[in-house]
Amino acid sequence: MANTGGASPPRRGSSRRGRRAGQPYPSGGRASGRQTGPQADPVRTLAFQVLCAVSHDGAYANLELARQLGKAGFSERDAAFATELVAGTCRFQGSYDLVIERASGRALNKFQPAVIDLLRMTSHELLSMRIPAHAAIDTSVEIAAARIGRRVTGLVNAVSRRISERDFEQWLDLLAEGMDELGQLALRSHHPRWIVQAFAERLPEPELALALAADNSPPAVQLAVRPGLLDVRDLPEVEPARYSPYGAYAHRPPASYAAVRAGLAGVQDEGSQLMALALANADAPAGPWLDMCAGPGGKAALLRGLAGGNAETLLASELRPHRAELVRQNLAAYSDAGHGVIVADGTRPPWREASFAKVLLDAPCTGLGALRRRPESRWRRGPAALAELAPLQQRLLAAAVASTMPSGVIAYVTCSPHLRETWEAVESLGPDAVEILSAAEYLPNVPDAADGGFVQLWPHRHNTDAMFLALLRRR
Numbered sequence: 001m002a003n004t005g006g007a008s009p010p011r012r013g014s015s016r017r018g019r020r021a022g023q024p025y026p027s028g029g030r031a032s033g034r035q036t037g038p039q040a041d042p043v044r045t046l047a048f049q050v051l052c053a054v055s056h057d058g059a060y061a062n063l064e065l066a067r068q069l070g071k072a073g074f075s076e077r078d079a080a081f082a083t084e085l086v087a088g089t090c091r092f093q094g095s096y097d098l099v100i101e102r103a104s105g106r107a108l109n110k111f112q113p114a115v116i117d118l119l120r121m122t123s124h125e126l127l128s129m130r131i132p133a134h135a136a137i138d139t140s141v142e143i144a145a146a147r148i149g150r151r152v153t154g155l156v157n158a159v160s161r162r163i164s165e166r167d168f169e170q171w172l173d174l175l176a177e178g179m180d181e182l183g184q185l186a187l188r189s190h191h192p193r194w195i196v197q198a199f200a201e202r203l204p205e206p207e208l209a210l211a212l213a214a215d216n217s218p219p220a221v222q223l224a225v226r227p228g229l230l231d232v233r234d235l236p237e238v239e240p241a242r243y244s245p246y247g248a249y250a251h252r253p254p255a256s257y258a259a260v261r262a263g264l265a266g267v268q269d270e271g272s273q274l275m276a277l278a279l280a281n282a283d284a285p286a287g288p289w290l291d292m293c294a295g296p297g298g299k300a301a302l303l304r305g306l307a308g309g310n311a312e313t314l315l316a317s318e319l320r321p322h323r324a325e326l327v328r329q330n331l332a333a334y335s336d337a338g339h340g341v342i343v344a345d346g347t348r349p350p351w352r353e354a355s356f357a358k359v360l361l362d363a364p365c366t367g368l369g370a371l372r373r374r375p376e377s378r379w380r381r382g383p384a385a386l387a388e389l390a391p392l393q394q395r396l397l398a399a400a401v402a403s404t405m406p407s408g409v410i411a412y413v414t415c416s417p418h419l420r421e422t423w424e425a426v427e428s429l430g431p432d433a434v435e436i437l438s439a440a441e442y443l444p445n446v447p448d449a450a451d452g453g454f455v456q457l458w459p460h461r462h463n464t465d466a467m468f469l470a471l472l473r474r475r
Ligand SMILES: C[S@@+](CC[C@H](N)C(=O)[O-])C[C@H]1O[C@@H](n2cnc3c(N)ncnc32)[C@H](O)[C@@H]1O
Pocket: 272, 292, 293, 294, 295, 296, 297, 298, 299, 300, 317, 318, 319, 320, 323, 344, 345, 346, 347, 362, 363, 364, 365
């Protein structure tokens, strides 16, 4: 069987068992205006509504799911089932689309959009969750009748039955026929081909499949304490992070920690923590620090605590006002004597040139390094996003260098290993503006992190997001 996405959801054998007679439908789904048929299983109906919102409204699966679950009042078991349905369906969407096309003999664009969402979800139940075929198909037909329209029930029934005739491996074998090696890897790892290509350019061949597989397991939640305000050993029910002295794996939902509620700790991947730590560790002249693209402020909070120890101050700047507000909230536990938060476009900075001793540029990027976190994201953006982001990254990096005082240090960070967003961005500065520091030396306890003079973390190696770091000293 293919990987189901890491979570091990409760099995729900039958649509009848899952249905609660008379219970109102969870509200909020846009494909759900119609309730002409019998009431369908509320848990699967909610998952279907979330999938529709992700496909058609551009919603983030995690946020939309949390929003709808918050209103539904499901048991923990039902919530876990809905979560697996949504996350797994989103993660494997590209493979399921190929299965649906092959099983139906129709191109995907010949289907009504809500039918595609429903068939994707049914594919996940049948092929990855091993739900008995009769249960998965019956419920899908019920959802089709209740939420899309009776006229599509025959189609949903027929295509679902065709899908159930093979297991996932058999479908993948069939679909892989005639594909080249890269295409097969993309298919079997449930990634778009352009992303597999991008990873292949950055990794030794034996690691490629491991890196792709790591994207299919949701990460454990990690917390970071605010340096100077709380010691990580004072967090209850956590396991220390591997490399960051400020990080820990949470064993409970983050909001259940008093320290998180008090702003003394926040949710942050260890890779992100290490980026801020490396900059803090670098030698630089005395002077204020700048976080140029700070929202929502996880790294700014770490920098604020670490800069505070050196009696420096931090300016956190962010383009979007609502994200600047999140930065303020993330820094709220610290005295504002040591920091400021402003709304500004980093490509047209309001501060004077050469003002800062250390500058963090955590650039807007494709997020290819955090695919395990956002199940739908790999299918949402194509390579065209690079054409838009790479020039912006280069303009921001040039502005970051100009903002740094001579001998000051710039940390250029992306949550993407793509060459265009990493090496090529640094190369765009030319040879004269900066000296490339050996970034891995500033994270001495992190193994296998050096990537030329840069640092490249990987989920399969470090259990972090695939963060890239260049440390540059202004000449
Ligand atoms: C990768 S995120 C930063 C994450 C942040 N450093 C943290 O650790 O929480 C990139 C941020 O850059 C912001 N941004 C995009 N274009 C910008 C610009 N021209 N100037 C400043 N910020 C920008 C985005 O709104 C986004 O909040």
